[in-house]
Amino acid sequence: MNAPEHIERNQPDPDGLDFDALRKSGLAMLQALAGENWTDYNLHDPGVTILEQLSYGLADLAYRSEFPAEDYLAGPFGQIDYARHALHPADEILPSQVLTAEDYRKLLYDSIPEIEDVWVTREEQGEEQGKERGEGGSPIPGLYHLRLKLRDSVQDDLSGQQQDALEQRVIAQVSATYHAHRNLGEDLGRVSIIATRPVYLQGDIQIHSLRDSALIFADIFFRCALQLMSGLRIEHYREASEAGASLAEVFEGPLTLHGRVIDVDGRAGPGAQISLAKLIALVQGVDGVTHVQRLSLCDQAGRPVSLDDGDATVLRLRFPEQAQSHLLRLHFASAAVGHDAAAMAGPTGQQRLLQQEKDQAMLAEAREALRKVRFEFDTLRNTQQSREAIVPAPTGVLRALDDYYSIQHQFPAIYGINRFGVPASAPLQRKVSARQLKAYLFLAEQLMANYLADLQAIPALFSLDDLERTYSSQVLDDQALPGIEALYVAAPAQIGDMLAQIVARADHPDHRRNRLLDVLLAMYGEEFSQKSLRRFNFYQDRHTAKWVLDNKLAFMRRIVGLSRDRATAVDVTRAHQRADGSLNIAGVQAKICILLDLPLHGPGAALSDALLAYRLRLATDQKISTDHYAGIARHLLHLARREHGPWQPDPSPGPGEPTWHAMPGGAPLPQSLLTQGVRLDNYILEQHGQQIHVHFQTRDARLGIVRLASYAALEEADEHVQQLRNFICRLNIASEGVHLVEHLLLRARRPDGMTAQGEPKGPGREGGAGDFHAHRISVVFPAWTARFADLEFRQLAQETVCRNLPAHLFPEFLWLDFVAMRDFEQRQRLWRDRLRAHVPGQDSAALDQASASVVNFLLRHRAAARSADRAPAPYWV
Known part of the structure; x- marks a missing residue:
């Protein structure tokens, strides 16, 4: 029975922001506040009319506040600037860096196509070396041994020298990949190639005649070979998503380019025993196989092989070169098709020769079919998968959210405040009353217009831009509110400046932006808990809240790397940059530098170079006299002014002063001048006659207050003090790390x-x-x-x-x-x-x-x- 067609009834807004709820709430408030004086709340009452229009306007604001989130961030053509809003797709923000041995397996299997499988174990180097030294030492935690199994196809038809070159190349690639993703406190001990032991399939397989026996043989061999060679498989991202895997499951672990790497059998190591029951189940699932009578693994001579040979070798399934009765045989229920011994025992040699030719032809066809299957498998593994189809980037609808249409357009014409206004023939008192009502309603409408301007500013508010304000306003002109410009006391542009100043009184942009950035950080499970850092704002002229805000912005701009690479170490095989072009430093080092507001130095940078670049060397205050102290300060001022203006010669040294720039080893910089020179309250300006003397408080009992220089004008003295202080701040900042x-x-x-x-x-x-x-x-x-x-x-x-x-x-x-x-x-x-x-x-x-x-x-x-x-x-x- 078909369900009846009907239209759902409009349900009231759960937040009470629909027209009926707002009108009802307004009437209740009016009755509570003015019930004794205002008793008529019928529809014809002007007060009720105004309440209804305001309720309609607020309902419109509520409607514009309930669009999908992407609409508020949409730009031209509905596109969203995700980098600007610190929004990252799932394939960027969800994958982690390599953390476990299983992660290393997946990464190496995905990165190096010559590898069939890889096992990561603890390196026992410490124990082995201890035995050689006769100490019986213990292994060093954190060293790992990578054992590799190479693909059969890349080793076929290679000479011994070519085989050695292939192994060295793969080992070099493995080492480079490992060090690019190495974790702190870990290192690569050894990389070795595990030797392979050839085995063959042996048994009797019953098949039907609806499928070519050569295709069945190739399918059986490929499935069994795949099971023996590796427990890792590549799965398309789309297939994993369609199978019901969540985004967290699809992108769990390191990001792999060719698909999702899964471990199908959880093989513990290269010496793990091969399950014959699993091989039989694989063969039984091949299209065309009706029954597996017998299946095992043997050597070329037909002797059974051990399926558990420790870690020394791994099994490698070989395709038979020629038909042999002791290897895998396919046959029908009534007649032999493959290597059936009964069929080989024909009465004549000509029949046996004919059967052998058929067997060889079937093997040749199976070999060709196997090449095709391997090619398809290799293509799947080596083709990079698109991740955009799994989680397509959402787009929005670009809306003019700040387009305000006055509620006065909706008033009955008798009120005289809509676009028709008051008739020209109306008395003056009528015109004045209409303007008073328009001005009275303007206050509420300006608030609603400012609210819409705030909605339009959401993309900037939730972005990584540098903002000077977080509250917005807009000027209502005659098109939005009829006749309002005649009531303004100044031009609309000046009115806009006045409105901005009024809104700015309630706007604390630094504190509000800090709270908004906390929301963005919490979206990624991070927080910037450096409130204590505000007490150490020694070098910045900015307000402390703005300084912390800049640190949060720097954190958000690097949120992907900081969250993903938190345990990643430096790549010891590279100098300054990683393979992807990023700075070659540990992930936790980058995070610490941002949290402490330290410059990000590369791995080869020296913190002591900052002073040596200016030929400066630190000296204790006990080794510096008062006259030398002032001379060094003047030398620093010269260095600062030389950076920001035309070159000037060094000032003439005072009596008994050396020429600082020519001193061997550099000019001695007093420790107190470097540490205390960042504080403006240590500089004292005093007027003596026509000169301004600049003194410096050393905080040292022996030196006390040192006079640095004298100037003819206060402005010049203040400018030079600022230059000296800024230069000392730069020396401090460049020396930190x-x-x-x-x-x-x-x-x-x-x-x-x-x-x-x-x-x-x-x-x-x-x-x-x-x-x-x-x-x-x-x-x-x-x-x-x-x-x-x-x-x-x-x-x-x-x-x-x-x-x-x-x-x-x-x-x-x-x-x-x-x-x-x-x-x-x-x-x-x-x-x-x-x-x-x-x-x-x-x-x-x-x-x-x-x-x-x-x-x-x-x-x-x-x-x-x-x-x-x-x-x-x-x-x-």
Whole structure:
């Protein structure tokens, strides 16, 4: 029975914003406020008429507020600028970086087509080297061994030399792919190719005659070979989505370009036993097979093979070169079609020869069919899949949301406020009354027009743009509100400025934008919990709220990388950039720099270079006299003015002053001038006669207040103080940053455990190499800048590192002065260069020597920090 056709009744708005609900609510409010004086609420009452028109206007505002979200963000042709609004498609924001061994398997299988399967296990290098040294050592956690099985098709018809070249090329590709996605605290120990052991199918398969026996044979062989060679398969993204997989399931783990990589049998390792029951089930599912009488695996001579041979080799199914009675045989229920022994025992040799020719012809046809099936399988695996069809980018409808149409157009003509106005013949009192009513309604209409302007500004409000205001307004002209311009006290443009000023009184753009950005961050499960950072706004002239807002915007612009690469380490095989062109730094380092408002330095950058670029070197205040202090300040001012204007010669040195730019090793920069020179309240301007003296408060009891210079005009003195202070701020900012040193990468590489000088490798003073290398990372900060000299900021920096570092890594913090940092950065640069140039398997004496140099430095300064009661912060979970 067909359902009756009908139109659903209009349901009231659940929020009470429809016309009837608004009118009813307004009448109830009027009765509560003016029930004693206003008793007539019938339709003819002018007050009720005004209430109805206002209710209609508010209902229109509610209607414009209920469009789909994409309509509010739509631009021309309905397109949405997703990058501007920090909106990212599922295939960008949902995939994670490699985290587990299974993730490495999927990534390598997808990236390198020559690989059939890959197994990731813990590297037992430490134990093997310990046995060689007679120590019986233990493995170092974090080292992994990758074992590869190459595709059969890429190895066929290759000579021994070609086979070796293929293996070396694949190993190099695997190493490059691993290091591009390596996690903090992990490293690649070895990459090896697993040898294969050829096997053949043996058994009797009963088939029917509705399908060609050659196609059946090829299908059986391909399915069994696929089961033996790998447990990984490529599945189309569209197929996974149509099968009911959610977006989180489709894009779980690292992003794979050729489709979704799935593990069909959960094979634990290369030596996992092959299930004959699964092979029989696969064969039974082949179109044309009616019954599997017997199935097994054998060698070329027909002898059974072991299906569990440990990790030494993996099975490789070979296609028979010629028909043999002890291999796979296909036959009908009544007569032999393949290698049936009964058919081979014909009464004459001519019949046996004829049967052999038929068998060889069937094998040849099956071989050709197998090539076609393999080609289709390889094409599927090596073709990049489109992900846009799974989640098409939504588009909206571009709407003129701020187009305001006055409710006064709807009033009866007798009111004289619509577009017809009051007749010219009407008395003056009538015209004045109409204008008073128009002006009275204008206040409510201006609020409604401003609301629509706010709706139109939603794309800018929920964007990464720099905004100076978050509330909007618009001027109502005669077209929107008839006759209103005659009531304005100024031109419409000036009225617009007045409205903007009125709205700005209630607008706090920095605080409101901060709350809106918190919403966008929460959309991705992130938060910017750096409220304590506001107390350390030493270098910025901007308001603290604006400074934090800029940091949040920087966080949102990098939200994909910060959330995806939070555990990714630096690619040690590359210098400054990754393969995709991004900066080659650890993901957590980028996040820490944004959270602490630090510049993003590349892996080869030296924080000490900022001062050396100006031929400056830090010096303690005890080594600087008052006259030299003033001379150095004038030298800094000269450097600042030279950057922002035409070149000027150095000022003439005062009595007893050296020529600062010509000093060997650079001009000595007092520590207090660098740390205290960022604060304007340390500069004191005093007038003495016709001159303005500029003094600097050093916060040092010996030096006290130092006079820097004298000027003829206050404006010149103020300008130079600002230039000097800004230059000192830039020196501080350029000197700030963080170095992350993974202890695992500092391990010894030579198997004999000795350096080039014949000394034992690794730290032997703190419980052995395992305690130093396992899950530890050194976090190195400069200690000489204004912010980093503040003990409270140091605590904030350490807490920020601990909260964002992967939970299994233990951070050790070092706060180095300028000299120590210079020493560390030179050692680190040499070590990174040698690590990048090192080829596994070759002599590593130079790398081990550079590693030992960094290790000795870290141990020495760690011991010094502990002895000075400046131990690293406790482990944070």
